[in-house]
Amino acid sequence: MEVFETIMKRQSVRMYDKKDVPNELIGQLIEAAIHAPSAGNIQPWEFIVVKEKNTKKELSSATLRQRHVEEAPVIIVVCANLEKSADKYGDRGKDLYCIQDTAAAIENMLLVATSLGLCTCWNGAFEENKVKSILNIPERLKPVALITVGFPVSYTTHTKTLRRPFENVTYSEKYGAHFQWIEKGTQEWRFKVRPLEEHVKKIKEKITERKK
Ligand SMILES: Cc1cc2nc3c(=O)[nH]c(=O)nc-3n(C[C@H](O)[C@H](O)[C@H](O)COP(=O)(O)O)c2cc1C
Structure with missing residues (x-):
């Protein structure tokens, strides 16, 4: 798929086929993510791949019970290493670059997922401390997004969301x-x-x- 076509095809999907997403494909998503640009090439991202049913249920409860978080075959939790960015760039690194770097990594991931025939949703509404505690995430890391990933279901179609002109x-x-x-x-x-x-x-x- 050409890049532009992939960008236009990507959309948030919140209903997934039950079948597992092979680690080979998940690996490609994360490979794409780690090739994103980052301030000073700090690469402050870290990823946790969650497939275990109970953990997904717990994570869903930390997202105001968004059902698709529990139902997705895979959740990739994207974390930003605040310390790494702060060490080099101080507050600007911690408050801005770190978030921009991980956002760029996430978008790479979503686009490659689309090109592989997977569907995704970027989930940002969650209780950070709950997610940290469920996944044993150390203090220096900030979970920035839960990316739900799965194969599309055939019985539903999605309408593209509109954009400001x-x-x-x-x-x-x-x-x-x-x-x-x-x-x-x-x-x-x-x-x-x-x-x-x-x-x-x-x-x-x-x-x-x-x-x-
Ligand atoms: C930072 C961020 C946080 C988001 N958080 C959520 C979320 O918690 N739950 C959800 O269902 N969608 C979430 N979304 C997805 C947006 O709702 C979606 O991207 C937007 O409506 C545009 O639709 P599209 O992705 O299909 O183009 C989030 C997207 C971003 C970029």
């Missing part, structure tokens, strides 16, 4: 000035809920047109 979030040179990239009047399709494949096709067409 490009024009509302992108400026040219200075804040507030319009950044033009496609002709006016051709943008309506981006505001409509359409099947995912149509989104991917349309965006590819636009890019091809622009390259001409």
Whole structure:
């Protein structure tokens, strides 16, 4: 899958097939994660792969009982090593870089999962101390996300979530000035809920047109 297509295909999925995700695939997700950029190449990330039923149940209870956390075949708990980042960059390392680095690693993981035919959800709503205690996570590590991973179920389809329009979030040179990239009047399709494949096709067409 091309990168852009993979980005457009990725979406949060909260219903998974019951079958196990082989460690070979999980390994590839984490391999992708550890190749993310990080401030000063500190690589402050650490990962805990959870498959055990009771542990997943406990983790779910730390996420306000989000059911998909318990039901996912695998949870990858992504932690940020605050000390590593703070040692080199002080507060900025601890408060900002560490979080950015692990977020970049997570996105790599989600995209590779999509390209492998897996589905995922990035879960950030959890009680940090509970998660630390359930998994024996040492003090220096901050759990930043629980990534649920599984194979999709065939009996349901997902509608792509909408995005704030490009024009509302992108400026040219200075804040507030319009950044033009496609002709006016051709943008309506981006505001409509359409099947995912149509989104991917349309965006590819636009890019091809622009390259001409
Ligand atoms: C930092 C962060 C925290 C999130 N926390 C949760 C969560 O606790 N539970 C959940 O179901 N989804 C969670 N999500 C997923 C978002 O709801 C989802 O990414 C968003 O609605 C956009 O939909 P999409 O991922 O399908 O494009 C989180 C996403 C991010 C980036």
